[in-house]
Amino acid sequence: MATAVIRDYSNEFEIRNALSRSYYALFHVCHAWLAMQNVPSNRRKQHETLIREIRVRKGKESGDRLDGFRVLRKRADYDEPEFFEATPFGGDLDKFRLSAMRDQDRMTAEFDSYVSELESLSGSR
């Protein structure tokens, strides 16, 4: 997560890259969190099954947020060029960057909360 940085002068490629990497950081920390909850590995390998397990173990809101980030990552990686050029950004790099920074902050907050729980779980074992 620390290496997925959006800077004030990041270009479209760097922004897309940072969003994608942030999601994967979150995906992997969720994977670790589920492993600590003894969820079998076949239930945390695919994105959809992992998100479903997060819904079961952590609630609907956590699952919805993670699914929202999954969609965002998919758009960042594959939605070319609509993601950046269509509404609401209309090709405005500053708007796109600002929105991506907010999304990334949300992913970082989510990531940190899983890390915190993992640290507390590993400390109590």
Added chain:
Amino acid sequence: MRTAELETVLMDRLKSAGLVAVLNEEKSQFLDLSDGFFAEIVLNDGSKLAATDQIVRNVKEELKEKGVQLDSVVRAVWSVKGIQFIGPARGVSGGLKAALEFEAILESGSRECSVSVEVSLAALNKLREKFALSERVGSPAWVREGDVHEETLKKLVREFLDFQLSSGGTSYWDPIRFPKLELKETAVSYLMQDSKGFKQLQAAIDDFLGNYAMEYSLRDLASRNVRIRDFERVLPDLSSHFGGAYKRGDQFATSAVTLYQALGNLERKRLQQYYFQKVAEIPEQLK
């Protein structure tokens, strides 16, 4: 059976019992797990938990007879009503523990419950570090004057409880069954995170005085007649040590001085303390 059918069955039963009004539809969910179903019923009123739980149990039994597996969670949404400081925590035998005890009242609709939160000594020490109270770090006793403020501790306990209560699904915290919690050091680190600027400057100090750069850093300062303990004059040198995603020589939007000036007083003080602590660790012959 489909998820929608299960939802209809459960909702009809809840409706007949007059419980739909307290159902939190945004947090409740019904999932198909391929080997069975999962239902999470979330209520806005904790006084209706027992009645709801009984309904879900009945449906579970009925489905079991039909060979359908249903896993479930029935829980309530709680919020923190008030927190008070009790004093040093005590063990079962009455002996003092290395922790401070707080009591919190939680409410969910018309139901209230009381929970106890013990702030461990390690957590208190972490807080002391965060508030630049280095002279208090390690002290086993908490004092009202010159230590972390009671109001700050209460605020932290509230945030900790909010965080515990925010989890749903099977990992939710049930304050009625588990009314005792321990607030540990890791929780302080998470709840009171350092600013990005502080983290960047702290990492730059680590790099500046780390194994690879220290010799060069000290030689460079000496050549300019800058004393290592002169923090203000050393600060600009940290600009070229922003690590991680910012490689050396990479363009960086902010200088170490600007970043430092943007910090709050507390973080500035803590950063200085951190720097002097690192300087103190340098072997005397190198200084």
